[in-house]
Amino acid sequence: MNVNPSVTPAGRPGTLPSPSRPPASANPGAPTATCRIALVGFGAVGDAVARSLCERPRAGLRLTHIVSNDGAGRRAAWMPATVTRVDTAVEVLMADVDVVVDLLEDPRESADIIRAALEAGKSVVTAGRQTMAHDGPELLALARARGCRLRFEAAVGGPVPMVAGLRDGLAGDRLQALVGILNGACNYMLSRMEWTGGVFADALAEAQRLGLAGAEPADDVEGHDAAAKLSVLSGIAFGRQIVVDEIPRQTIAAIEPIDFSYAARLDCTIRPIAYAGRRPGGLAAWVSPALVPRASMLSHLHGSQSILVAQGDAMMHSGFFGVGAGSRAAAVAIVSDLLALAGSAPVGCGWLPVPTRTHLSVPDIEVRRYLRFVVRDRPGIIAELAKSFAAERVSVEAVLQEPPFRRSELPFVVTLDPCRQSALDRALETIAACDFHVKPPLSLPVLDQSVA
Amino acid sequence: MNVNPSVTPAGRPGTLPSPSRPPASANPGAPTATCRIALVGFGAVGDAVARSLCERPRAGLRLTHIVSNDGAGRRAAWMPATVTRVDTAVEVLMADVDVVVDLLEDPRESADIIRAALEAGKSVVTAGRQTMAHDGPELLALARARGCRLRFEAAVGGPVPMVAGLRDGLAGDRLQALVGILNGACNYMLSRMEWTGGVFADALAEAQRLGLAGAEPADDVEGHDAAAKLSVLSGIAFGRQIVVDEIPRQTIAAIEPIDFSYAARLDCTIRPIAYAGRRPGGLAAWVSPALVPRASMLSHLHGSQSILVAQGDAMMHSGFFGVGAGSRAAAVAIVSDLLALAGSAPVGCGWLPVPTRTHLSVPDIEVRRYLRFVVRDRPGIIAELAKSFAAERVSVEAVLQEPPFRRSELPFVVTLDPCRQSALDRALETIAACDFHVKPPLSLPVLDQSVA
Numbered sequence: 001m002n003v004n005p006s007v008t009p010a011g012r013p014g015t016l017p018s019p020s021r022p023p024a025s026a027n028p029g030a031p032t033a034t035c036r037i038a039l040v041g042f043g044a045v046g047d048a049v050a051r052s053l054c055e056r057p058r059a060g061l062r063l064t065h066i067v068s069n070d071g072a073g074r075r076a077a078w079m080p081a082t083v084t085r086v087d088t089a090v091e092v093l094m095a096d097v098d099v100v101v102d103l104l105e106d107p108r109e110s111a112d113i114i115r116a117a118l119e120a121g122k123s124v125v126t127a128g129r130q131t132m133a134h135d136g137p138e139l140l141a142l143a144r145a146r147g148c149r150l151r152f153e154a155a156v157g158g159p160v161p162m163v164a165g166l167r168d169g170l171a172g173d174r175l176q177a178l179v180g181i182l183n184g185a186c187n188y189m190l191s192r193m194e195w196t197g198g199v200f201a202d203a204l205a206e207a208q209r210l211g212l213a214g215a216e217p218a219d220d221v222e223g224h225d226a227a228a229k230l231s232v233l234s235g236i237a238f239g240r241q242i243v244v245d246e247i248p249r250q251t252i253a254a255i256e257p258i259d260f261s262y263a264a265r266l267d268c269t270i271r272p273i274a275y276a277g278r279r280p281g282g283l284a285a286w287v288s289p290a291l292v293p294r295a296s297m298l299s300h301l302h303g304s305q306s307i308l309v310a311q312g313d314a315m316m317h318s319g320f321f322g323v324g325a326g327s328r329a330a331a332v333a334i335v336s337d338l339l340a341l342a343g344s345a346p347v348g349c350g351w352l353p354v355p356t357r358t359h360l361s362v363p364d365i366e367v368r369r370y371l372r373f374v375v376r377d378r379p380g381i382i383a384e385l386a387k388s389f390a391a392e393r394v395s396v397e398a399v400l401q402e403p404p405f406r407r408s409e410l411p412f413v414v415t416l417d418p419c420r421q422s423a424l425d426r427a428l429e430t431i432a433a434c435d436f437h438v439k440p441p442l443s444l445p446v447l448d449q450s451v452a
Numbered sequence: 453m454n455v456n457p458s459v460t461p462a463g464r465p466g467t468l469p470s471p472s473r474p475p476a477s478a479n480p481g482a483p484t485a486t487c488r489i490a491l492v493g494f495g496a497v498g499d500a501v502a503r504s505l506c507e508r509p510r511a512g513l514r515l516t517h518i519v520s521n522d523g524a525g526r527r528a529a530w531m532p533a534t535v536t537r538v539d540t541a542v543e544v545l546m547a548d549v550d551v552v553v554d555l556l557e558d559p560r561e562s563a564d565i566i567r568a569a570l571e572a573g574k575s576v577v578t579a580g581r582q583t584m585a586h587d588g589p590e591l592l593a594l595a596r597a598r599g600c601r602l603r604f605e606a607a608v609g610g611p612v613p614m615v616a617g618l619r620d621g622l623a624g625d626r627l628q629a630l631v632g633i634l635n636g637a638c639n640y641m642l643s644r645m646e647w648t649g650g651v652f653a654d655a656l657a658e659a660q661r662l663g664l665a666g667a668e669p670a671d672d673v674e675g676h677d678a679a680a681k682l683s684v685l686s687g688i689a690f691g692r693q694i695v696v697d698e699i700p701r702q703t704i705a706a707i708e709p710i711d712f713s714y715a716a717r718l719d720c721t722i723r724p725i726a727y728a729g730r731r732p733g734g735l736a737a738w739v740s741p742a743l744v745p746r747a748s749m750l751s752h753l754h755g756s757q758s759i760l761v762a763q764g765d766a767m768m769h770s771g772f773f774g775v776g777a778g779s780r781a782a783a784v785a786i787v788s789d790l791l792a793l794a795g796s797a798p799v800g801c802g803w804l805p806v807p808t809r810t811h812l813s814v815p816d817i818e819v820r821r822y823l824r825f826v827v828r829d830r831p832g833i834i835a836e837l838a839k840s841f842a843a844e845r846v847s848v849e850a851v852l853q854e855p856p857f858r859r860s861e862l863p864f865v866v867t868l869d870p871c872r873q874s875a876l877d878r879a880l881e882t883i884a885a886c887d888f889h890v891k892p893p894l895s896l897p898v899l900d901q902s903v904a
Contacts, residue, residue, distance in 0.1 A: 052624065052766075153621065159767035161621020168620045169605065169613020169772075172504065172787025297773070300752045314504075314784045315611035315776030320621075321749070322770030329767045335624025 035342040038065035038092040040113055041103030045127060045154075048331035049101065053338075054078055060342040061335075065092050089113050093120045099341055101334060102126040111135045118142045118150065125337040127154035127330060133228035133244040136235055140354045149341055154333035156229050158184075159324025161336065162308045166236045173312035175237040177277030179447070182226040182233075182287075184304035184323065185212040186252050186272035189221075190289065191302045194260050194269055200253050211326070212304050223249030223272075223287040230274040230285060235355030237310060242276065242285050246360045250288035254442050259372055262400055262413045263291050266370070266446070269299045273447065277311075282361025291370050291446040297321075298447070368397070368446035369416040369424060374439040377407040381436050385414060388430040392423040409438050415446065487794040490517035490544040492565055493555030497579060497606075500783035501553065505790075506530055512794040513787075517544050541565050545572045551793055553786060554578040563587045570594045570602065577789040579606035579782060585680035585696040588687055592806045601793060606785035608681045610636075611776025613788065614760045618688045625764035627689040629729030631899070634678040634685075634739075636756035636775065637664040638704050638724035641673075642741065643754045646712050646721055652705050663778070664756050675701030675724070675739040682726040682737060687807030689762060694728065694737050698812045702740035706894050711824055714852055714865040715743050718822070718898070721751045725899065729763075734813025743822050743898040749773075750899070820849070820898035821868040821876060826891040829859040833888050837866060840882040844875040861890050867898065 037053065039046050046066070053063040055078060066085050086092060092100060093116055100117040102124055104110040110128035117124050118139070126132065132139070132155045143150040153163045166175070181187045188210075189203040196202070204221070207213040219225045227247040235241030252272050263270050268291040276285040292299045297319065301307050307321035324332070375381055382399060389396055395417040405411060416424070428441060489505065491498050498518070505515040507530060518537050538544060544552060545568055552569040554576055556562040562580035569576050570591070578584065584591070584607045595602040605615045618627070633639045640662075641655040648654070656673070659665040671677045679699040687693030704724055715722050720743040728737040744751045749771065753759050759773035776784070827833055834851060841848055847869040857863060868876070880893060 048766075056626070157621075160770050161617050164621035165613050165617055165772065168792055169609075169616035169788055170784065171791045172784040172789075174508070297749070297752055300749055312784065314500075314780040315774060318612050318772070318774030318776070320617065320770070320772050322767060324767030324770070328765075332622065332624040332764065332766045336621055337624075339623045340620055 033060070033342075034062050035060055035338065036062055036064040036096060036098045037101060037338060038067065038095070038097040038099070039063065039101045039103060040067045040089050040092060041105065042066055042068040043103065043105070044327035045330045045334070046101075046103045048327040049103070049334050050083075051078060052331050052335050054080060054083070058335075058339065061338055065095060065097055067092055089116070093117060093122070097122060099123045099125060099338060101338070102128055102131075103334075104128065107131045107134065111139070114139050114150065115142065118146050118148050121146060121148060123149040123151075123341055125151045125154075125334055125341065127334060128152070129155045129225070129228045129232070131155070133231040136232055137241050137355050137357045140235075144354050151337035151341060152232065153337050154330045156182075156232050157308070157320070158306070158333060159329035160306055160308065160320050160322040161333070162233060162320050163236060164336070164340075165308070165318075165320045166233065166310060170310055170312060170315075170318060173314045175310050175312045177275070177311045178230070178233055178237050178308060179273065179275045179277075179298070179311075180308035180319075181271055181298060181301055181306050182229040182274045182308070183220050183223075183272055184306045185217070185220045186223075186226070186289075187301060187306065188212050188304040190252060190255065190270055190272055193255065193257060197257050197260070199257060200255060204253075221253050222251045223274075226272065226274045226287045230276055230287060233308065234276045234283065234285065234358075237276070238278065238283060238358075239355050240283060240358035241355040242283055243357060243359055247285045247287060249286070250444075252289045255289050256372075256411075256442075258402070258411045259442070259444075261402055262370070262372065262411075265400055265402075266291060266415065267294050268292055268446065269294065270444070271298055271301065273298070273445070275445075279361075279365075283358060284365045285360060286365065286445070288445055290444055293447060293449050295449060296447060365421055365445075366418045367421075368418050368448070370444045370446050371414045371416065371428075372411060372442040372444075373414070373437065374409060374411045375436040376438060377410045378436060381434075384434055384436075385431060388427045389416070391430070392419075392427040394419045394423050394427050485512070485794075486514045487512055487790065488514055488516040488548060488550045489553060489790060490519065490547070490549040490551070491515065491553045491555060492519045492541050492544060493557065494518055494520040495555065495557070496779040497782045497786070498553075498555045500779040501555070501786050502535075503530060504783050504787050506532060506535070510787075510791065513790055517547060517549055519544055541568070545569060545574070549574060551575045551577060551790060553790070554580055554583075555786075556580065559583045559586065563591070566591050566602065567594065570598050570600050573598060573600060575601040575603075575793055577603045577606075577786055577793065579786060580604070581607045581677070581680045581684070583607070585683040588684055589693050589807050589809045592687075596806050603789035603793060604684065605789050606782045608634075608684050609760070609772070610758070610785060611781035612758055612760065612772050612774040613785070614685060614772050615688060616788070616792075617760070617770075617772045618685065618762060622762055622764060622767075622770060625766045627762050627764045629727070629763045630682070630685055630689050630760060631725065631727045631729075631750070631763075632760035632771075633723055633750060633753055633758050634681040634726045634760070635672050635675075635724055636758045637669070637672045638675075638678070638741075639753060639758065640664050640756040642704060642707065642722055642724055645707065645709060649709050649712070651709060652707060656705075673705050674703045675726075678724065678726045678739045682728055682739060685760065686728045686735065686737065686810075689728070690730065690735060690810075691807050692735060692810035693807040694735055695809060695811055699737045699739060701738070702896075704741045707741050708824075708863075708894075710854070710863045711894070711896075713854055714822070714824065714863075717852055717854075718743060718867065719746050720744055720898065721746065722896070723750055723753065725750070725897070727897075731813075731817075735810060736817045737812060738817065738897070740897055742896055745899060745901050747901060748899060817873055817897075818870045819873075820870050820900070822896045822898050823866045823868065823880075824863060824894040824896075825866070825889065826861060826863045827888040828890055829862045830888060833886075836886055836888075837883060840879045841868070843882070844871075844879040846871045846875050846879050 107130040110131040192203040231244035273290040305323040309319035397415040401412040559582040562583040644655040683696035725742040757775040761771035849867040853864040
């Protein structure tokens with residue numbers, strides 16, 4: 001074992017960081033202290049965090065432990081001898097450490113170490129997206145009960161300080177809705193399709209070549225990553241964290257080049273959108289590629305950028321956007337959280353309410369819709385569609401058909417006035433039974449002009 | 453006098469808020485406390501803050517005092533009897549108050565009350581833009597010395613949490629540059645000129661009609677307001693607050709409709725830009741209308757929106773933007789600051805360094821330039837200009853001339869490769885002595901394509 005020999009009990013819960021030397025005399029009640037940090041999980045992000053802490057030392061922050069269980073015991077030249085490498089997280093929990101940085105990839109392991117650290121009276125900074133999406137409310141409640149803190153900017157925004165923006169900057173408002181592009185890889189793929197006119201498979205391959213998407217891209221492409229981020233953000237914005245598995249999501253893999261042509265005719269483009277908002281009955285949320293009006297800031301986010309726009313009672317909208325390169329950008333979020341922890345201690349009136357877990361109570365969102373059909377053309381198709389929509393009281397806004405296509409595989413678009421999802425689903429069920437489809441119909445929400 | 457009868461000494465410096473009742477038992481070290489708030493200055497923003505605090509009570513925040521010296525003693529129906537109105541700020545400083553909210557309009561009075569409150573061990577939230585621009589470093593140092601805190605989101609971002617974003621969200625990076633649109637009224641005027649093709653005077657009149665600009669708009673139009681905000685932001689981003697009076701600024705009143713035509717030919721628009729950045733010799737900064745490439749997010753900010761984009765070592769860029777309506781939006785910034793104060797107490801290692809005051813050490817910024825001349829046309833003008841530029845080794849990039857103009861008042865544009873301001877100034881001095889000018893030449897910076 002390689003544990004720091006001078007193990008002492010952690011500071012009393014509720015004060016952080018616990019003073020590592022006697023308080024300075026100048027400011028009574030404000031001890032000069034150093035926040036002793038342990039990194040658990042030492043991949044690319046861990047390396048970037050450790051480098052940032054060691055190569056650019058900051059008053060109040062000191063890296064003391066790294067948990068790395070690969071026997072090699074990676075110890076880079078830049079790492080000072082004062083950093084202790086240990087084999088297991090348990091050793092860190094027993095050691096003289098103030099903050100545990102959780103960078104474990106497995107959500108179960110991540111939740112376990114966070115829970116154990118909080119129980120031991122240590123505050124935590126985590127990059128665990130799925131951890132916070134699934135266990136955030138309980139972990140935040142545990143932190144509150146133990147007088148510790150749990151920060152998680154890296155779990156959501158990466159290079160964009162979405163958590164800080166909502167929590168520290170807009171807490172004084174009552175937020176009504178969040179809309180954003182929460183997955184930079186998906187935004188890269190869709191904006192690349194827009195630029196090149198190419199198909200989805202090529203955009204995905206290019207994103208993989210650039211390292212934006214992994215070998216198994218389903219987490220990005222199918223919207224699971226964005227849904228997890230949206231769940232966590234809903235807890236901050238509304239005090240109620242939406243159960244992540246209930247957030248409906250739609251793949252971006254169904255988008256074809258022709259959809260960008262039709263979107264352009266509607267003065268829109270297509271972006272991977274995440275939405276959550278208050279409704280009379282509760283909270284609504286979805287993750288889906290959507291048509292975004294050219295007048296919206298969201299349409300101008302190209303490449304691997306991400307953005308979050310909040311709408312509130314007092315301010316019309318306020319947004320955070322950006323782009324950053326991988327592990328170094330994630331390290332910025334983690335070091336920023338560490339600096340915030342080191343600079344203040346929580347007091348009991350704890351202004352950030354611990355979010356409760358909440359179910360989606362309004363699945364039936366009313367929104368404008370873009371429907372793209374690909375059919376074997378014959379007379380009467382529009383009439384059949386119109387009849388099916390009318391039966392469900394769904395109102396057709398427009399029918400668009402670009403001219404130069406084969407009649408054996410004809411794509412055309414129907415836009416619908418805002419209608420209930422349930423009514424639309426019933427209409428599409430009837431329509432799906434028709435014999436003219438070459439591909440399944442694609443249904444996308446159309447964002448409101450009023451959005452940012 | 454109307455002072456709260458139960459005056460007790462303020463809490464010891466360094467802990468905030470001081471407990472107003474005995475600590476609850478659950479969390480040792482984390483007393484359940486209420487932050488008692490006094491509003492000094494009771495105009496539209498004070499009214500909005502008071503309404504927000506009284507109509508939507510939040511755990512940990514309680515409005516206890518309002519300083520209002522108009523004899524009428526404005527007391528609205530919604531204001532609970534527990535709020536005490538006093539005549540002078542001095543009474544608040546002696547009262548049992550934890551946080552003073554400074555909303556005074558006069559910068560000298562504002563600085564005086566902040567100083568007095570901090571000396572009395574009370575933390576402060578201020579909306580005083582000029583106060584923070586001129587006295588920020590000293591006031592922040594005083595707060596640090598007294599173990600109190602001084603927050604000032606409303607002094608800068610209004611509806612956009614720029615201070616929270618930089619300080620809480622990006623503190624982990626080393627920031628290299630800030631670029632933004634910091635004055636919503638100016639952005640409204642320039643984007644209105646762009647839409648309507650109208651002249652500046654009409655855009656100003658419309659901004660005044662909408663209440664975006666006041667009867668004496670020089671503070672906005674001449675760039676003083678943006679320079680003050682930029683000064684404060686430089687202190688957060690770089691730890692060095694640029695002396696506000698040294699920031700060069702240029703009026704937007706010189707922009708004419710023809711400039712938008714020429715900007716469009718250069719695939720740009722014109723926006724009121726503020727820039728500050730690190731240079732080998734120190735910090736550079738300027739406030740000026742500038743040409744902004746259409747590819748930049750800044751070009752898509754229409755109307756009275758504002759935006760701040762930060763570029764750092766680790767992340768390529770991260771930005772904050774938004775729009776909000778007047779006093780209610782300012783109240784969001786103030787209540788958010790109050791919530792942050794109520795939720796945590798400072799510890800001695802205070803991670804946010806108190807900014808030092810710094811002079812502009814690099815006035816000689818190299819940047820692409822747009823020069824617009826209006827001349828009585830005659831042969832040889834271009835040759836004379838070219839000779840003057842060549843003498844100062846300033847390189848001409850392009851000469852643009854829209855066709856349909858009178859020869860007696862011909863506007864044309866010269867764009868320059870990046871050149872030193874000092875060399876350009878010398879060339880323009882020679883050129884100004886020529887006899888062909890109908891109006892003084894207009895010189896605007898052209899933002900780099902790489903900016904956000």
